[in-house]
Amino acid sequence: MDSLLKLHDCTIRFGGLTAVASFSMEICKRELVGLIGPNGAGKTTVFNMVTGVYRPTEGDVFLAGERLNGLKPYAITGKGIARTFQNIRLFNSLTVFDNVRAAFNLHIKHGPSHALTRGKAFLKEESDIEKRTLELLKIFNLDRLREAMCKSLPYGDQRRLEIVRALATQPKLLLLDEPAAGMTPTEKSNLMRLIEFVQETFDISVLLVEHDMRVVMGICKRIYVLDHGVKIAEGPPEKIRKDPKVIEAYLGETEVEGEGRNSANAETPNGER
Amino acid sequence: MDRLIEILQQLVNGVSLGSIYALIALGYTMVYGVLRFINFAHGDVYMLGAYAGYLLAPLFAHIFKFGEFDTFTPENTLFILSGAGLIMILSMAICAVIGVLIERIAYRPLRERPRLNVLITAIGVSLFLQNMTQYRLGANPKAFPQLIPVHVVEGLGNLTVLTSQLAIIISTIILLIVLRFIVMKTKIGLAMRALSLNPTACSIMGVNNDVVISFTFALGSALAAAAGILVSMDSPSINPLMGNLPGIKAFVAAVLGGIGNIPGAALGGLIIGILETLVIAIGFPQWRDGIAFAVLIVILLFKPTGILGRVEREKV
Amino acid sequence: MSRGPLSLILALAVCLVVSLFGENFIASKFAYYYDILITIGINIILATSLNLVNGYTGQFSLGHAGFMAIGAYASASWSNHLDPIILGMLGGPGNPLATNVGLFVSMFFAGILAAIAGFGVGVPSLRLKGDYLAIVTLGFGEIIRVAILNTDFLGASRRLSVTGSYTTLFWTYGSVVLCIYVVLGLVHSTYGRGFVTVRDDEVAADAMGINTTKYKVLAFVIASFFAGIAGALYAHFKAFLTPEGFNFFRSVDVVVIVILGGMGSTVGVTVAAVLLTILPEALRALAHTQFVPPAYQGLLENRLILYSLLLIVLMLTRPQGLFGDRGASRKRLSRSRGD
Numbered sequence: 029m030d031s032l033l034k035l036h037d038c039t040i041r042f043g044g045l046t047a048v049a050s051f052s053m054e055i056c057k058r059e060l061v062g063l064i065g066p067n068g069a070g071k072t073t074v075f076n077m078v079t080g081v082y083r084p085t086e087g088d089v090f091l092a093g094e095r096l097n098g099l100k101p102y103a104i105t106g107k108g109i110a111r112t113f114q115n116i117r118l119f120n121s122l123t124v125f126d127n128v129r130a131a132f133n134l135h136i137k138h139g140p141s142h143a144l145t146r147g148k149a150f151l152k153e154e155s156d157i158e159k160r161t162l163e164l165l166k167i168f169n170l171d172r173l174r175e176a177m178c179k180s181l182p183y184g185d186q187r188r189l190e191i192v193r194a195l196a197t198q199p200k201l202l203l204l205d206e207p208a209a210g211m212t213p214t215e216k217s218n219l220m221r222l223i224e225f226v227q228e229t230f231d232i233s234v235l236l237v238e239h240d241m242r243v244v245m246g247i248c249k250r251i252y253v254l255d256h257g258v259k260i261a262e263g264p265p266e267k268i269r270k271d272p273k274v275i276e277a278y279l280g281e282t283e284v285e286g287e288g289r290n291s292a293n294a295e296t297p298n299g300e301r
Numbered sequence: 302m303d304r305l306i307e308i309l310q311q312l313v314n315g316v317s318l319g320s321i322y323a324l325i326a327l328g329y330t331m332v333y334g335v336l337r338f339i340n341f342a343h344g345d346v347y348m349l350g351a352y353a354g355y356l357l358a359p360l361f362a363h364i365f366k367f368g369e370f371d372t373f374t375p376e377n378t379l380f381i382l383s384g385a386g387l388i389m390i391l392s393m394a395i396c397a398v399i400g401v402l403i404e405r406i407a408y409r410p411l412r413e414r415p416r417l418n419v420l421i422t423a424i425g426v427s428l429f430l431q432n433m434t435q436y437r438l439g440a441n442p443k444a445f446p447q448l449i450p451v452h453v454v455e456g457l458g459n460l461t462v463l464t465s466q467l468a469i470i471i472s473t474i475i476l477l478i479v480l481r482f483i484v485m486k487t488k489i490g491l492a493m494r495a496l497s498l499n500p501t502a503c504s505i506m507g508v509n510n511d512v513v514i515s516f517t518f519a520l521g522s523a524l525a526a527a528a529g530i531l532v533s534m535d536s537p538s539i540n541p542l543m544g545n546l547p548g549i550k551a552f553v554a555a556v557l558g559g560i561g562n563i564p565g566a567a568l569g570g571l572i573i574g575i576l577e578t579l580v581i582a583i584g585f586p587q588w589r590d591g592i593a594f595a596v597l598i599v600i601l602l603f604k605p606t607g608i609l610g611r612v613e614r615e616k617v
Numbered sequence: 618m619s620r621g622p623l624s625l626i627l628a629l630a631v632c633l634v635v636s637l638f639g640e641n642f643i644a645s646k647f648a649y650y651y652d653i654l655i656t657i658g659i660n661i662i663l664a665t666s667l668n669l670v671n672g673y674t675g676q677f678s679l680g681h682a683g684f685m686a687i688g689a690y691a692s693a694s695w696s697n698h699l700d701p702i703i704l705g706m707l708g709g710p711g712n713p714l715a716t717n718v719g720l721f722v723s724m725f726f727a728g729i730l731a732a733i734a735g736f737g738v739g740v741p742s743l744r745l746k747g748d749y750l751a752i753v754t755l756g757f758g759e760i761i762r763v764a765i766l767n768t769d770f771l772g773a774s775r776r777l778s779v780t781g782s783y784t785t786l787f788w789t790y791g792s793v794v795l796c797i798y799v800v801l802g803l804v805h806s807t808y809g810r811g812f813v814t815v816r817d818d819e820v821a822a823d824a825m826g827i828n829t830t831k832y833k834v835l836a837f838v839i840a841s842f843f844a845g846i847a848g849a850l851y852a853h854f855k856a857f858l859t860p861e862g863f864n865f866f867r868s869v870d871v872v873v874i875v876i877l878g879g880m881g882s883t884v885g886v887t888v889a890a891v892l893l894t895i896l897p898e899a900l901r902a903l904a905h906t907q908f909v910p911p912a913y914q915g916l917l918e919n920r921l922i923l924y925s926l927l928l929i930v931l932m933l934t935r936p937q938g939l940f941g942d943r944g945a946s947r948k949r950l951s952r953s954r955g956d
Contacts, residue, residue, distance in 0.1 A: 079824065105826035117821035119814050121881070130810040134826030140835060143806035144799060146621040150806075157807050197826050339748045410933055416747055417677055418936045421876060424869060425928030432921040545865075549759075552752065591763045594756040601753050602741045 030057045031092075032233050033078065033109075033201055038087030040073055047073045048257040050087070055201065055233050060224070062248035063237045066277055069254040071237045072114070075205055078235070079111050080104040092200070106134055110199035112190045114206045118178040124189060125174035129161045131196035161196070167229070168192050168222075184215050191226065201233045202226065208240045216240060220247050245269065253277070306459045311582050312575070317466040317535070319574020320473035323567040324528035325551035326558070327480065328521025330566035333555070334497035335517050338416060341423035342403060343525060344548015345430040346396050350526025351445065351539045352434060353392040358446040361387065368447040373464060385448040385468075389530045393523035400522025401515045409511070427544075434541040442540040445533035465535035472531055476524060477567060484563060489516055497561060550577075550593040557600050559610025568608065621802055628794040636787030643786070651786075653898060655854050658789035659847045660890040662796045664874040665883055666843035669800050671872070672880035674836040675816025676743060677751045680758030681844050681871050683738075684731045686863035687761060688845025689852040690771050692727035693779040696720075696853070700780065720788060724849040731845025732838050734761075739837035743830060758868055766860045776857045784854040792850065796843045801883055803839075812836060813881070866921070873924055876931060877938050885940025896923075 033055040040048045048070045055061050063071050076082045078089060080101040089096040091107050099107070119127050136157065142150040165171040168188055178186060187207055194202055204223065208216050224247055227234045238244050244251060245265040253261040253268060255277040261268055268274055325347050332340045358367055365384030370377055407426050411419040454462045484490035492513045496503050504510050532547075533539055554573040558565025573593055580592045600607065644651045667681045700719050707715035738757045745753055765771050803809045814822035815829045822829050852858055870893075878889030897920045931938065 100828075101823040102826050102828050105824060111824050113821065113824075117818045117824075119817040119821065121817050122810065122813060126810055126813075129807055130814050130822075130827070131825040132807055133811050136807055138806075138808060140803055140808060143808050144622075144802045146619040146802070148619075151619055154807060193825065339752065407929055407933070414936065418932050420677070420748055420751060421872070422929050422932040424872075425925045425932065428866075428869065428921055428925035429929065432919055432925060436919055436922060549752075549755070553756075556749075556752075587767050588763075591760055594760045594763075597756045598741075598753060598760075601745055601749055605745065605749065 031055075032057050032059075033235070034088075034090040035074075035078070036088045036090065038074075038077060038084045038089065040070075040077060040082055041085045046257055048077070048254075051254070051257070051259055052087075053252055053259075053262075055235060057200075057233055058227070058231060060227050060234045060236065060247055060249050062244040062251040063235060063254065064239070064241075064244055064251060065254035068256075069277075070257040071254055072205070073257075074254070075111070075203060075237055078104075078203060079109060105197055105199070108198075108200035109203065110194035110197045110201070111203040112187075112194055112205055112207060114209060116186050116190055118186060118190060118193070120177070120179055123175050123177060124170055124181070125161060125165070127178060127189060128164055128193050128196045129157060131193045132157045132161065134197050164192055164196060183210065184218070187211075187219070188222065191222070195226065195230060199232060201235065203235045203237070205237050206239060207236070208238055208243050216243055219243065223247055303459075310460055311578050313460070313462050313466060313470075315575030315578035316571060317469050317574070318578055319554075319571035320469050321528045321532050321547065321570075322551045322554045322573050323570025324473060324476065324524045324531075325547060326554040326566035326570045327563065328525045329552050329555040330558070330560055330563060331493070331517050331521050334561040334563075335493060335500075335514055336408075336412075338408070338419055339423070339552065340408075340518075340521075341420065342426040342430060343521065344544035344551065345427050346400055346522045346544070347525040347529045347547060348434070348539070348541065348544035349399060349430065350392050350396045350529030351533045351543065352438065352443075352529075352541075353395045353526065354388050354448070354530045354533060355443055355445055355539060357388055357391055358448065362446070370450045372450050372452055381449050385530075385534070388448055389472075389527055392530050393526045396526035396529075397519035397523040400518040404515060404518045409514075431541050431544070438541070440541060442538045445537040445539050447537065448530075448534055451534065463535065465531075468534060469531045472527065476527060480520070480524070480563070483520070489513065493517055546590060550590075553593045553597040553600075556605075557596060557607055559607030562607065562609045565607055565609035621798070625794065625798045628798075629791050632787050632790045632794060636785050636790075640786055653894065654786065655784060655789050655850070657891055657894045658786075658793050659850050659854070660871070660874065660894050661793050661887050662843050662847040662850070663871045664878065664886045664890045665793075665796050665800055666840040666847075667871050668875050668878070668880065668883060668886045669804075669812070670833075670836045670840045671875050672882070672886070673800075673804055673812045673816065674833055675813075675880075676833055676836070677747065678754040678837070678840075679751045679865070679868050679872065680738070680754035680756075680761075681840070682863045682865070682867035683754075683758030683761035684735055684841040684844035685848035685851070685867070686765060686860070687734050688727035688731040688848025689858055689863070690765055690777070690848075691730040691845070692723045692849030693777055693852045693858055694771065695723045695726050697778075697780055699723075716783070717785075717788075720784070720853060723853070724788065724792075724846055727849035727852075728842045728845040731848065732842035735838045735841025735844075736834065739834045739841075743833040743837060755865060755868070758863075758865065762860050762863055765863075772858065774860065776859050778857045779852045779855075783856070784850045789850055789854075792843075792846050796846075797883060797887070799839065799843075804883075816881070870924075873928055876928070876936075879938030879940035882938070882940040885938055889939060 031054055033053070035051060035053040038048060038051045039046065051070075051074060053061075053063075053074075063074065065071050073082065077084055078096075080096065080099050080103065083098050091104075091109065094107065096104055096107065119130060122130065136153060138150045138153055162171055162174070165174055168191075170185065170189060170192060173181065173185070178189065181189065191202075191204070191207070207223075208219055211219060220243055223234060223236065226232070236244065236248060245268075248265065250262065250264055251268045252259060253271070253274050255273075260273045260277060261271045263271075325344065328343050328346070329340060332338060332343070361367070361384065365380070365387070367384060370381060373381065403426055407422050408419055411422060449464060449468060451463055451465045454464055454467055484493060492503065492508050493516070495506075495508065496510060496513050500510060503513075528547075550573055551570065554569035555566045556569070557572060558567070558569030573596065576592055576596065577589050580586075581589050643654075663681060663685065667678065670676050670678050696719065700723070703719045703722065704712075704715045707718055738754070742750060742753045742757070766774055771777060804812055811822070811827045811832050814825065814827055815832050819829050848863075874889045874893050875886055877893065878886030900920075900923070
């Protein structure tokens with residue numbers, strides 16, 4: 029399988045604190061990969077490193093062989109990596125339609141001057157973008173809501189919209205940051221199907237950061253496990269499920285929290301609480 | 302030797318000027334610390350302090366015989382200082398109340414709203430205070446009554462230090478000490494510090510955030526009022542717009558020291574005061590106001606957290 | 618030609634016709650209203666251009682008067698020194714073609730210079746957020762004013778008189794039409810949606826591939842250009858300039874209009890500009906009628922007290938202004954297909 033994203037011995041230090049140490053990861057084309065770990069393991073840090081919010085203190089990030097270190101987030105999106113956010117970040121004063129349309133900016137050929145002269149080429153491109161936006165919305169059943177304001181959408185629809193918006197940037201790799209947060213079990217099942225659908229239909233790779241074990245184990249082909257900034261395991265779900273280091277990382281966490289059964293993330297990899 | 306005197310002279314001038322800026326800057330920095338908000342109207346509280354003194358002094362004039370003394374003597378010093386001190390304390394109290402009222406009426410209702418809204422409100426309050434004062438008391442400069450005799454301090458040789466400058470410096474030192482005591486050693490001071498670090502945790506821990514915020518405004522306004530009185534002793538012409546320039550310079554001072562950082566505000570004030578004095582001394586008096594803006598721009602572009610400030614990362 | 622540019626040309630033509638036939642008539646018979654009309658036009662340009670930065674892009678600039686000052690003084694200097702030459706080449710000061718060309722060139726120079734200044738100020742400043750940006754733009758505005766104050770050949774603290782051509786209704790409202798066209802045309806395109814994303818959520822905009830800095834600087838430069846144009850129009854209208862006319866209060870004047878109109882609504886801001894230009898005059902007239910007791914006359918005439926109260930009340934009760942940022946204009950015009 030072709031390699032798409034490659035993290036090579038990446039380390040991030042903030043002052044004296046090492047958030048992530050010598051982390052290596054590889055994602056191939058059309059792969060659905062998961063990144064899990066107890067709270068504070070460094071998952072979001074890795075995430076932010078791939079998307080350019082943080083620059084690796086050491087190590088390299090490659091996308092299809094091209095080094096991404098130091099590029100600004102918008103440039104990295106330009107290279108083909110899109111993301112969603114843990115706390116949904118939609119453009120609240122724009123309609124559903126415009127939220128997606130705005131994300132097409134990356135690939136438009138016209139600039140501000142064309143918007144003023146309004147020549148034929150400009151009008152055609154605008155028309156194309158409108159069509160493609162509508163198509164995207166239709167695929168995800170959001171087209172009838174296209175004039176609605178995002179805040180009026182139910183939570184699940186907002187999450188879906190965020191994913192659609194990210195897809196409008198035509199990524200090769202989609203990063204999902206805890207998309208199942210705050211969802212009911214039914215919604216989570218729908219989400220799992222949605223992610224698989226996206227991955228197949230758009231022929232892209234997906235990196236999923238998620239706390240919910242059922243979701244991760246259910247759809248990811250391979251999983252990386254982080255604990256205290258260090259990779260402690262990697263492999264297919266069956267292997268991760270049984271890995272003693274992984275179990276300890278999670279059980280250790282529940283012990284520290286005392287009433288392990290009651291803590292929100294007290295779930296061993298095979299889904300037992 | 303002459304050079305040394307010259308340098309010392311400018312230093313004294315700079316520290317005196319800087320003390321005024323420091324007192325005003327403290328108000329900006331404390332309010333920013335607890336509310337993450339720049340109180341645009343703060344400079345006008347300084348102006349109101351001066352006007353409070355202007356209006357109060359005649360009421361106590363024949364008790365304390367303002368303006369009747371020519372020099373300080375060992376016999377009259379205590380008497381003069383208590384008169385001036387009373388006016389200052391009264392003015393500080395009045396402005397403390399004004400500060401609390403402003404917060405209560407104009408800022409508190411907007412606490413949950415985007416910060417831009419309250420910034421605009423602050424501009425509105427500032428304009429209102431200035432223009433209302435102008436309307437009721439006239440736009441022309443008024444003569445501030447002489448609370449203490451102003452003359453060169455004896456015994457310093459060629460060094461020309463005015464009694465008013467000495468008063469400014471000593472009063473500022475005293476006020477800074479009192480402030481440090483309040484912030485470091487009292488419960489409410491602890492609450493202020495905690496609030497600047499984490500407001501949510503504070504209210505969960507049983508702190509009444511509103512009371513602490515009001516107190517912070519009161520404290521900052523009192524210091525600004527003190528500055529207004531002190532500066533008017535030195536330069537007795539007051540006008541409704543006098544808060545504008547010192548206000549923005551004091552704000553620069555607060556940013557220079559690290560906004561939200563109390564020692565930083567004092568340090569920043571001193572630096573700005575000394576810089577401004579230097580600019581005048583080396584022969585460019587027309588740029589005295591511009592230097593503060595230049596410092597502002599340099600600081601914001603190169604080290605926005607200021608000399609003593611902390612970096613705050615936005616969580617993604 | 619598509620609908621957009623066509624409407625622009627049409628509107629400009631209307632302005633030209635009105636000005637050609639009505640200018641002198643209005644200017645002489647209705648001098649007072651003529652002055653107000655020109656002032657309204659200038660304020661609309663200032664407010665709609667600032668709205669691009671403060672409203673659509675969400676960057677709070679408090680230094681707009683500084684760029685207006687640059688435009689005013691640049692245009693004044695240009696006209697004072699170069700007009701004799703230009704007018705001479707084109708047939709002398711009596712020749713209307715000559716004066717109009719002279720004014721146009723002067724205005725254009727002013728706009729370009731102000732835009733360059735906007736770039737110079739914008740690039741370093743727009744890295745800052747919220748309060749800090751407001752303060753630093755205020756600082757730049759003041760530095761510009763102080764610099765002019767200390768520059769002898771710009772008249773320093775004395776009045777600088779402006780000779781040469783005079784502002785006409787055509788140039789004023791032609792510029793108004795152009796400014797509105799640029800702002801609306803830009804914002805209502807896919808490219809233009811980028812401005813609003815910067816306002817709504819910069820981090821998300823960044824993640825969607827939008828170069829937020831580029832948008833902020835572009836908005837700032839365009840706004841500065843038109844502020845410069847407004848300054849030039851002002852200079853050739855009043856025929857004299859002082860640095861005091863471009864201080865912080867002038868910036869606040871414009872900001873109040875933008876807030877009253879509703880940040881992000883060009884229609885709203887235009888209406889607000891008209892209202893707030895007329896309001897002081899109306900109040901002044903009202904103050905002298907028998908309805909108002911003499912004690913309150915001064916209060917009504919004091920524009921700034923009313924402005925400040927207006928600001929405070931607006932923020933407390935209706936911060937989205939008259940037209941909000943979900944203005945009718947936005948929904949109706951969000952299709953950019955030219956239909």
